[in-house]
Amino acid sequence: MSKSLDNLIYLQNETSEKRPKRPKTPYIDPAVERSRMAKMQARHFIKGALDISIKSQCKAVFIYVDALNLEILPDKFPPQLKVILVSKDSEFTADQVDNKIESVIHVPNLKLGRMGLVKLSVLLAMSEGLVNPEDRITFLIGKARNKLLDTILTFRIDEETEILSGTSFDEIPQAILPGVFEQALGLAIELGNQGKEGKPIGTIFVVGDEERVMQLSRQMIINPFKGYEPEERNLLNPELKETLRELSSIDGAFVIAGNGEILAAGRYLGASSEDAEITKGLGSRHLAAAGITALTNAIAIVISETSGDVRIFRNGGIMMEIEKPHL
Secondary structure, three states, X not given: OHHHHHHHHHHHHHHHHHOOOOOOOOOOOHHHHHHHHHHHHHHHHHHHHHHHHHHOOOOEEEEEHHHOOHHHOOOOOOXXXXXXXXXXXXXXXHHHOOOOOOEEEEOOOOOOOHHHHHHHHHHHHHHXXXXXXXXXXXXXXXXXXXXXXXXXXXXXXXXXXXXXXOOOOOOOOOOOOHHHHHHHHHHHHHHHHHOEOOEOOOEEEEEOOHHHHHHOEEEOOOOOOOOOXXXXXXXXXXXXXXXXXXXXXXXXEXXXXXXXEEEEEEEEEOOOOOOOOOOOOOOHHHHHHHXXXXXXXXXXXXXXXXXXXXXXXXXXXXXXXXXXXXX
16 A cells, blocks of 8 residues: 555656646736726826817817826827816926927916816916817816826806806906916915915905006005005015905905006995896895996906805806815
């Protein structure tokens, strides 16, 4: 029995030695594999969005680049599509992308809901003349924290009531510099989100058609900007931001010229018009903004003291609402 057992063991060993060895499976780092799969999915996502844009005859594609790795952007985009990159990083430029994209929109680095980010990006693009209200566009958005694009929106701007609140829309007046409008809107959203020392703030920024606005308003307090050089009281002067934050708690409106020069603060807007349209339930600030924009070619940006929401008035009505994100 023992001899037979020895032979069996011998045969088993001999067989195992002749059996070909399996090649070792190379080790794959799970984190690297997840990254590779995420990039592949993102590329397919962008390609699908571009295909949808072409089939829908869109004019422009907005891409929220904070929610992706720049290396996954295509080397070339369809020539019939205008590509607009959106970022909260004020230092981000088109030079960081190698596919000849010229249009970059910078939105305030604040917490914004998804629709808030879309609304703000579209409005700033319109102020710069990149898109028009009658254009159909596609917007790619996602979570910046996860570097993940996950949503595609395709719509015609003036037909989407979630974007533009009014039934009709006139473009941003050319007399208002895009940078001035962007700065005023960004400041309003920041004040609406953060307030002053944690307390809510309600105020109005009236931008453009300054001579007519001054004629239709009066000073409530001593004008804190009187006597200063134009460059010292320009909205684009970064040193003025804290001053504006401090003055935002006083009653009355800021009157800002189209070139950014701040003419006054604490201004009473007494203008009213039958053409003004305002949603029921909104207060005196919104009524004043509707009235002044009905009688002038200005734009009024109103911060609601109760909710922190920002509303933009044009031609006597609300053009857009940007809601404060609530946790």
